[in-house]
Amino acid sequence: MYPANFDYVRPSTVEEAVRLLAKHGDDAKLLAGGHSLIPAMKLRLARPKVVVDIGRIAHLSYIREAGGAIAIGAMTTHADVQASKTLRDKSPLLAETASHIGDVQVRNKGTIGGSLVHADPAADYPASILALDAEIDVVGPRGTRTIKAVDFFVDLLQTAVAADEIVTEIRVPATAKTVAYVKTEQKASGFALAGAAVVIGPNGVRVGITGVAAKAYRAAGVEKALAGQKLTPDLIARASAQASAGVDPLGDIHASPSFRAHLAQVNTRRALEQAVRRS
Amino acid sequence: MADANTTPYVGRAMKRIEDPRLITGAGTYTDDLRLSGMVHAAILRSPHAHARIKKIDTAAARAIPGVVAVLTGADVNASCGFVPCAASMPDLKAPKHTVLAGDRVYFVGHAVAVAIASDPYVARDAIDAIDVDYDPLPVVANAEDAVKSGSPLTHPDLGTNVAYTHNVSGGGNIDEAFRKADRIVKHRLYHQRLTPMPIEPRGVVASYHAGEGALTLWTSTQIPHLIRTLLPGMIGVPENKMRIVAPEVGGGFGAKLNVYAEEALISHLAMRLHTPVKWIESRRDNASATIHGRDQIGEYEVAVKNDGTILGLKSKTIADLGSYLQLLTPAVPTLTGLVLTGCYKIPAVKMEIVGVYTHKMATDAYRGAGRPEATYLIERLMDVIAQELKIDRLELRLKHFPAPGDFPFPTSCGLVYDSGNYAAALTKAKQLANWDQLLKDRAAARAAGKLSGIGVSTYVEICAMGPSKAMPAGGWEWGCVRMEISAKVTVITGVSPHGQGQETTFAQIVADRIGVPIEDVVVMHGDTAVAHYGRDTYGSRGTAVGGTAIVMCIDKILTKAKILAAHLFETTVDHVVFEKGTFTSPGVTNRVITWPELAGEFYVAKNLPADLEPGLEASSFFEPQNFTFPFGTHIAVVDVDRDTGQVTITKYVAVDDCGPQINPLIVEGQVQGGIAHSIGQVLFEQTIYDEDGQLVTGEFMDYAIPRAHDIPDYILGSTVTPSPVNPLGVKGVGEAGTIGATPAIANAVMDALEPLGITHMNLPLTPEKVWQAIKSKN
Incomplete structure (x- = not known):
């Protein structure tokens, strides 16, 4: 299980990551938690020339109340979503959904942004993101834009996120316990x-x-x-x-x-x- | 020091001595080896199930910086002999099995070329750069299709897909049994193909010392000694210049009871390239090119009287061997024939087993090897008979058990069961399960519209393999016990444990019998430079056969020790008393001799009787006179979700009798693991090839193995019926769980579905299959 050769870059800001994506185009792949990309690379089903590791970008992992919604940083792990008191109190569906993902190791590494943008047709989050009518923020060379959940999933492994954009935040509304x-x-x-x-x-x-x-x-x-x-x-x-x-x-x-x-x-x-x- | 107040080690549920190093990541597996100058091999495997190789172009691969060599069958096969099959049977048609493909490939995963490079990444790049021109040929991927006329041939040069036909018949006259029957119960059963999936795939490191002409091979195997017996004939290095080491082995389950092409190939490469070579199998390679298990289709007929008396059993089984014969491929289905009658008195049997080639990976021994197949079919048949005749299924079983006084019990299949009390195990399991309450609960659940079922299996199996007359290459075991000058004890065994825990159980036996603290005992294994002889670990033989060899060594050591003690006491041996590690001679002297003093005398050797050799070491070969036959009763309770077909095991009771237990904790662990294997087999595991022979289940994304949340809380119990076959009385327990559990769980699901009129389903009982069956009855 040895991936093909690739270059590795590790931006420290979203802006730098966006510049790297713009520079490398289709040759680049973003590495978040790595739970979809790395197995695909090891099987050589994915052969990116450049891996852009966004794991060290500060301030992309958070769960906080923002107005009437709860904002979740794209690099927040499934384990953090599962354990979040804010989510459990204000919008418990996402925490419940996260508890169904993979196993402890997967939940400790995998991220909500990575999972959503990978758009595996059998992933757990998409059902809840749709049911919550969530909003997803992406940043790219043209600035920041917000995608409604209902517009986010386009087809098998395809989303409305462009190749040069990065998911930064997911916002879900506060809900009842129902x-x-x-x-x-x-x-x-x-x-x-x-x-x-x-x-x-x-x-x-x-x-x-x-x-x-x-x-x-x-x-x-x-x-x-x-x-x-x-x-x-x-x-x-x-x-x-x-x-x-x-x-x-x-x-x-x-x-x-x-x-x-x-x-x-x-x-x-x-x-x-x-x-x-x-x- | 053990003293009169300490309880014996044997019988204690002790934690395993080997576990701390494994749990803390301090064990050394094959992939942990780093030898100076070592290069790495990667193997290119066929994407076709059957094809002619028109051309292999390795130029681009060889041009990659860091690539040492790229070789094909034409380069290496003449130097690597043929992959051996140890099972010999009359009229066996066997293809020549070279280490790399010749001009054809016969299964997806068939090794076609090997690239060797400075690191494993470059080696993998190199195999991607090899260009193979294949001409695809007709494929047969189904064993029942393979025996039809006009089927494509797996090996056209053999002229047939039938490797052999094996007939078993025994007991009374089968035709008469069927003539006298009131009813013939017929059933067809499919035992699906399984992939063993040890967590550690295979791996090999070979190092050749050209000056000495000596080869050292580290390999993740269950059978270092059998490899040392068979590999010399393949690569031309004599046995006495060959050292085989099985480092920590991360799971075998029979999949590593084999001599694989890579063991010869990597050895040859180390000799050819004058540098150590490592090859580590990927998960995908493990799924496609390490042996599979099971894969039998059987038609069964039972002759019964209306009162349930079984007169005879006939069967016709097709065993899917895959495309090649590995070490025991053709023998595994014959084990099914040996224990076909289960734990029942069935006066006449007739079985025909047809071994068939298909364009798939070879099948071979997988946990239970032939006995799970036999047990599943006889236990399903008992339920089917009970259901058809409206007889209580436990009564039907009890009626056919041999009584405790019937042992040694000769079966119609030609075995002699050593000892048993089958009814006692059944009774205990019923008690532990609270049987009467189970029946009430099931009635209540059914009344409430739920699908609830109870399944039972009473099993017997064949362990402690085995008498040499019944084994292809000797069934004895070797051991050595040495008391060192420091009174520490070194135990060397020829079995090769890889999870069975004999570093602990053998130390328990030795510490008790020699009378030293268990901390002073070290058990060594798995290296032919240390354990000179051995027949290794498979067939639940480690403790029953290997442990007995150790007991024989201890007896020799104690005999010798008493001679020296008598000499030091200035008396005769019959006046020496040995107890718990001390020698005394009551009435002769008040002197007490302990092991440190005696061990010192043995090695300093200034005070030995004239005819006594220095040193305190003994080795022994133990030749068992029979197999052992553990048995038991498993009871499973399940709920079936009508809407989703999902099966949930709500209660699981197992009572296993493996004779006296050296370490009940290890016994429990073995039983737990075995049941887990069965949960996988009954509910979701299956190796799937499509009709083109493509392997669909080549990754854990598609091949389901049980996980923690699939495992119920087991209620485990035991009865103890010693075996007369060995002085420890032990029978073996490595495979019992999976032999007993598969029919218990399957019977429980079928019992749950019985009110709907569903009488048969093939394994695995996946949610969709169960849902479809339920839907078909609505």
Whole structure:
């Protein structure tokens, strides 16, 4: 497991990292926690000529309240998200989701920004990021811009973040306790065969689904069926049946498309039931 | 010093002596070796399951700075002999197995070329730069397809995909048994292919001393001695100029009970290049080019009377051997035939085993090797019979157990089970599981609409391998015990533990019998320069066979020590009393001689009787007269999630009888690990090749092994039935867990699904498969 030759640079500021990305273009890859990039490099599935390690950039790891939202630095580890009292008190879904990621070692190294921008179709965070209607800040040569969660995931391993941009911050709204993430894991990798995140708020229900399709998505059919209704068990069951409507489910040795679609429905129902129980 | 007040070490649940160095990262594994001038090898492997190699262009690879050499089969095969298979059977059709491919490749992962470079990164760059022109050929990746007429041939030059047909028949007349039957119960079972996945992959370092003509080979193996027996014939270095070292070995499970092409190839490269060479296997290479386990498909028929009496068992098994024969590849399925009748009196058996070549990696011994397959099938069959005849499944089992007085018990498969009390283990397991309550809980769960199941397996297996007449290359074991001049004790064993804990258990045995503190005992192993002889570690043989050789050494040492003590007491040996490390001679003298004094006399040697040699060391070979046959009962309780097909083990009880336990903590660890292997096999593990022979499960991202959160809290118990085969009475426990557990868990899932009318599913019982089965009944 030996990667191909590469150069290694370690910027100390976001601005310097942006300049390095601009300079090296497609030859460069950002290294955050390394849990996607390094295995890919060791298998020689990724052969970047330059690795730009943003691990030592100060002030990219934090969780703090900012207005009505909670701001999370892109380099915050899954373990810190999982353990954050601020998140657990004000917006517990992300902390719950982080607890489902990998194992202790993975959570101690992997970062929220790295995970989101890698956009693995079976990663856990995307479901919750969508359900929370989060905002993602990116910095590039053209300055800073904010991407809405619903616009962030573009396709398999593709996001709205440009090759010369860096994710710096994720903001999630404060929520009630009526949230939940329910996942069926792929036994080998621990990623999601299907994961459903739900947020039940004063203005309706939002549902994010990961693992099922080439990219995580909002289960619009479920949200619509629940809008403005009292969340009875019957309604939840009927609405959850829409969790994979209109998507093209993935199939592989771990689960067929129909099983993934089915799990999306089951886990959506269970997440909704769980969130209701938490009210 | 052990004294009258200390309890014996044997029987104590002591922590392992070897663990602190392993836990603190202070162990030395093969990859930790750094030899002066050492270069690194990387192996290019075939991406095709079957292809003709038209051309290999190594020029670009050789041009990379730091590359020492790039070699192909044409360069090295003539100097490396053939990879050996130790199993000989009549009419076995075997391909010649060279260390690198010749003009064809026969499986994905087949070694095609080797690059040697100054560091492992450059070596890997070099194999990427080798250009191989392949002409893909027709592939057969399924053993049942392989035996159909018109199938592509794995090795066209053999003219058939059938390597051998092995017939087992024994006991009474099988045809008569089936004629007398009230009912024939039929079942088809698939034992899926598994990848052993030791956490440490294989690795080899070879160093050749040209002046002495001597080779030292460090290899992550279970069998340094068998390699020293077999490697000379491959590379031409005589046995007495060859030293094989197994450093710390990070898991074997049978996958390292083999002589691999790389062991000969890397040795040859060290000789050829005049410098030490290291090769460390990657995970992907381990998944594709280290042996796999299981992979049997069987059709079974049982002749039964309406009262449940089993009259006979017939089976036809296809064993998928993969493309080549490794050390024991063809023999493993025959072990299934040896223990086909399980722990039951079944008067007549007939079994046909067909070993079949396919374009896949070789199968070979994997934890249990043949016995898990046999146990799974007989234990599934017992449940199926009980269900069809509406007989209680425990009653059916009890009805067919040999009674304690029936031992030694000759089976229809030709073995003689040494000792046993199968009903006692079953009774104890029922008590530990609170059986009656389990039945009530299951009834309540079912009434509430839940899918809840209880599974039982009663097993017997073959351990302590074994009598030399039944083994390909000797089944004895060697040991040596030496009391040093300082009264420290050095124990050398020919077994090669790699997790089994014999540095601890042998020290316990020696400390008790010689009467010294365990801290004064060191157990050495795994280096043929130290342990001159040995048959190594596999088949749960370490303590039963290797431990007995040590006991024989101790007896010799004590006999010799008493002669000197008698001399010093100025009396005769029959007046010497030895107890807990001290020699006395009551009624003759009040003098007390302890080991430090006696050891000193042995080596200073100024005061020895005329006919007594200096020194206090003894070695012994132990030849077992039979295998041992541990047994037990496992009970698993599961819940099945109707919506997701997810199986959860809610209770697990195992009662294993491995005879007297030297160290109950180690026994428990072995049982726990074995059950974990079964949880993987029953619920999610499987090696998958697609129809083109591509390996789909080549990484941990796709090959699922059990993790901590998959493991329930086990309730473990034991019964103790000593074996008459060795003086320790021990039977072996390394494989028992995985032999007993697979059918218990599978039976529990099938029991949970039985109310839905689901009677059969193939392993692994993955959520999707269970969900599909449930859905099909809705």
